[in-house]
Amino acid sequence: xxxxxxxxxxxxxxxxxxxxxxxxxxxxxxxxxxxxxxxxxxxxxxxxxxxxxxxxxxxxxxxxxxxxxxxxxxxxxxxxxxxxxxxxxxxxxxxxxxxxxxxxxxxxxxxxxxxxxxxxxxxxxxxxxxxxxxxxxxxxxxxxxxxxxxxxxxxxxxxxxxxxxxxxxxxxxxxxxxxxxxxxxxxxxxxxxxxxxxxxxxxxxxxxxxxxxxxxxxxxxxxxxxxxxxxxxxxxxxxxxxxxxxxxxxxxxxxxxxxxxxxxxxxxxxxxxxxxxxxxxxxxxxxxxxxxxxxxxxxxxxxxxxxxxxxxxxxxxxxxxxxxxxxxxxxxxxxxxxxxxxxx
Amino acid sequence: xxxxxxxxxxxxxxxxxxxxxxxxxxxxxxxxxxxxxxxxxxxxxxxxxxxxxxxxxxxxxxxxxxxxxxxxxxxxxxxxxxxxxxxxxxxxxxxxxxxxxxxxxxxxxxxxxxxxxxxxxxxxxxxxxxxxxxxxxxxxxxxxxxxxxxxxxxxxxxxxxxxxxxxxxxxxxxxxxxxxxxxxxxxxxxxxxxxxxxxxxxxxxxxxxxxxxxxxxxxxxxxxxxxxxxxxxxxxxxxxxxxxxxxxxxxxxxxxxxxxxxxxxxxxxxxxxxxxxxxxxxxxxxxxxxxxxxxxxxxxxxxxxxxxxxxxxxxxxxxxxxxxxxxxxxxxxxxx
Numbered sequence: 103x104x105x106x107x108x109x110x111x112x113x114x115x116x117x118x119x120x121x122x123x124x125x126x127x128x129x130x131x132x133x134x135x136x137x138x139x140x141x142x143x144x145x146x147x148x149x150x151x152x153x154x155x156x157x158x159x160x161x162x163x164x165x166x167x168x169x170x171x172x173x174x175x176x177x178x179x180x181x182x183x184x185x186x187x188x189x190x191x192x193x194x195x196x197x198x199x200x201x202x203x204x205x206x207x208x209x210x211x212x213x214x215x216x217x218x219x220x221x222x223x224x225x226x227x228x229x230x231x232x233x234x235x236x237x238x239x240x241x242x243x244x245x246x247x248x249x250x251x252x253x254x255x256x257x258x259x260x261x262x263x264x265x266x267x268x269x270x271x272x273x274x275x276x277x278x279x280x281x282x283x284x285x286x287x288x289x290x291x292x293x294x295x296x297x298x299x300x301x302x303x304x305x306x307x308x309x310x311x312x313x314x315x316x317x318x319x320x321x322x323x324x325x326x327x328x329x330x331x332x333x334x335x336x337x338x339x340x341x342x343x344x345x346x347x348x349x350x351x352x353x354x355x356x357x358x359x360x361x362x363x364x365x366x367x368x369x370x371x372x373x374x375x376x377x378x379x380x381x382x383x384x385x386x387x388x389x390x391x392x393x394x395x396x397x398x399x400x401x402x403x404x405x406x407x408x409x410x411x412x413x414x415x416x417x418x419x420x421x422x423x424x425x426x427x428x429x430x431x432x433x434x435x436x437x438x439x440x441x442x443x444x445x446x
Numbered sequence: 447x448x449x450x451x452x453x454x455x456x457x458x459x460x461x462x463x464x465x466x467x468x469x470x471x472x473x474x475x476x477x478x479x480x481x482x483x484x485x486x487x488x489x490x491x492x493x494x495x496x497x498x499x500x501x502x503x504x505x506x507x508x509x510x511x512x513x514x515x516x517x518x519x520x521x522x523x524x525x526x527x528x529x530x531x532x533x534x535x536x537x538x539x540x541x542x543x544x545x546x547x548x549x550x551x552x553x554x555x556x557x558x559x560x561x562x563x564x565x566x567x568x569x570x571x572x573x574x575x576x577x578x579x580x581x582x583x584x585x586x587x588x589x590x591x592x593x594x595x596x597x598x599x600x601x602x603x604x605x606x607x608x609x610x611x612x613x614x615x616x617x618x619x620x621x622x623x624x625x626x627x628x629x630x631x632x633x634x635x636x637x638x639x640x641x642x643x644x645x646x647x648x649x650x651x652x653x654x655x656x657x658x659x660x661x662x663x664x665x666x667x668x669x670x671x672x673x674x675x676x677x678x679x680x681x682x683x684x685x686x687x688x689x690x691x692x693x694x695x696x697x698x699x700x701x702x703x704x705x706x707x708x709x710x711x712x713x714x715x716x717x718x719x720x721x722x723x724x725x726x727x728x729x730x731x732x733x734x735x736x737x738x739x740x741x742x743x744x745x746x747x748x749x750x751x752x753x754x755x756x757x758x759x760x761x762x763x764x765x766x767x768x769x770x771x772x773x774x775x776x777x778x779x780x781x782x
Contacts (some may be wrong), residue, residue: 166532168528197565198564198565198567199563199564199565199567200565200566201565202562202563202564202565203563203564203565207563207564209560209563209564209567209568210567211531211532211564211567211568212567216528216531216532217560217563217564219556220555221551221555221556224524224551224552224555224556226524227520227521227522227523227524227525227527227528227552228524228525228527228528228531228556229528230521230524230525230528231524231525231526231527231528231529231530231531231532231536232528232529232531232532233528234525234528234529234534235528235529235532235533235534236532238484238510238511238529238534239482239533239534245528245532257520258520258521258524258551258552260521261516261518261520261521261522261524262521262524262525264516264518264521265515265516265518265521265522265525268516421566422561422562422565422566423561423562423600423601424561424601424603424625425561425569425623425624425625426603426623426624426625426652428603428653428699429653429699429702430698430699430700433702
């Protein structure tokens with residue numbers, strides 16, 4: 103895999119590729135969901151690509167991230183395989199979680215992805231814990247928590263940042279302020295102008311950056327990662343961004359107008375980054391079109407493979423609860439539907 | 447280690463100690479054995495724990511591995527989950543089980559579910575120690591017995607020691623387990639003494655009950671403080687009624703086989719546990735016995751617990767609601 107390092111031209115093209123992959127993946131997921139092909143809920147990252155890719159490009163490959171219910175973008179940014187992600191969205195046996203997690207729980211701990219998370223605000227304490235492991239073992243890994251503006255109002259997020267700050271842990275807290283906590287605008291949920299102001303309460307640096315600009319996100323996270331790795335503790339970064347889709351697919355979005363969305367689409371992160379790379383001669387328009395077509399095809403193929411893949415055997419429902427064998431699970435699952443047998 | 451109070455030699459050597467000391471010994475041995483183990487909680491370091499369980503561990507292992515936390519259960523419980531997923535083995539102390547409410551999200555939605563949700567691709571070696579039980583005049587928010595919540599909730603193992611030996615053996619198994627285990631310690635019996643194996647590798651497998659006293663007429667399946675009180679009662683009743691006392695020890699998974707064998711022998715069952723009675727630990731024991739030994743039962747199963755109220759403050763009220771050996775005796779008298 104090409105290293106995601108936007109200080110090199112190869113790395114810049116890789117960053118653009120991942121942003122396009124996120125957009126293609128989630129745009130396809132929207133279509134599949136509206137066609138009734140995907141079970142469950144999907145929350146899409148379209149519009150926020152610069153945050154996930156910018157942040158992950160500032161991390162080392164063995165660093166950890168925690169994610170949110172809107173996690174597909176973080177997965178792709180961290181280098182997860184869209185084929186296995188799509189398989190998971192379809193609930194297939196070869197998906198990242200063998201079909202047990204779905205859209206909201208894709209994880210790949212070995213790749214440093216500690217899980218999308220269906221509970222708003224649950225990720226930051228996990229990142230604090232991953233940073234604690236790094237601290238206790240004297241490793242040089244850093245843990246970055248992605249969380250939304252809505253999560254900033256959660257008590258456990260405060261606790262996680264306070265712990266990491268008090269213990270000088272190698273953590274980075276990155277708020278994706280996409281302007282709405284579900285259907286309620288951010289200004290109706292918080293009493294500060296910028297969410298990064300809350301950093302003052304922990305005596306750690308806090309910055310608000312343009313989340314539609316991958317370079318701005320990258321620079322901020324790079325600096326935060328350095329602080330973390332140098333033992334200087336966590337940083338709180340707010341990335342101002344926007345989700346083009348609703349909170350969930352099917353959201354009628356009465357809380358905003360098409361004009362509101364258009365303002366942000368005019369500052370589209372992919373378009374901005376692409377223009378910058380074209381101007382610098384890093385990529386041509388033709389090469390961009392080629393890259394985009396290739397990615398669209400890759401996602402089409404991922405869908406095809408996911409549809410063809412096998413569902414897990416129903417008996418798999420009773421696996422993976424514990425490392426140890428627990429007799430209850432096997433006894434109950436086999437006994438509940440058994441016939442009376444000879445004792446009856 | 448004083449030889450005066452030890453008995454036996456070599457790996458079978460034992461020493462009399464309290465449950466509090468047995469827990470501390472288990473922590474000391476496991477911290478010593480495995481650098482990935484660390485202890486974390488409120489005042490577990492220099493202060494030694496509010497019930498003096500962690501004691502002097504910080505002096506031996508330092509503040510990094512015997513880690514004081516802010517009063518921040520959700521934060522450090524979640525941190526334990528993240529730490530466990532990335533290669534350490536946290537042992538978290540939640541000072542009172544009544545406080546688990548403030549961090550139950552991290553227990554039920556993260557610790558208990560991650561392994562399953564991720565298709566088995568992560569381990570979750572978290573041990574949570576917490577205190578339960580009334581009898582201190584501490585009122586409703588510091589006296590509860592809540593282990594049924596977590597014995598019920600899929601993805602968590604739950605154990606509840608009643609003796610110094612099981613306190614050591616169960617905690618060591620919990621710490622060595624790659625699964626999340628909550629150890630429910632009844633705070634009224636921390637001073638209870640008993641012989642404890644000194645072997646560094648002495649463990650008690652999670653999922654095993656223990657027949658603490660054999661008998662013929664009735665089985666008492668008890669937990670925590672009720673084990674000791676039931677054993678005292680059995681002694682008092684000896685010659686009159688032969689009582690078999692089984693220490694349940696492991697709430698989940700549960701050693702159905704030992705319970706069923708006992709009831710098949712005695713034909714009668716009393717279940718004594720300090721949980722509120724409705725939907726309690728008693729109900730699960732009773733159900734398993736009925737499913738597997740229905741035709742061996744000679745009398746209705748009896749339950750001894752708390753009558754669905756909180757633990758009140760006034761000594762007069764607290765004494766009224768807490769179950770005791772006398773309640774077990776009344777239950778036995780109803781069916782024998």
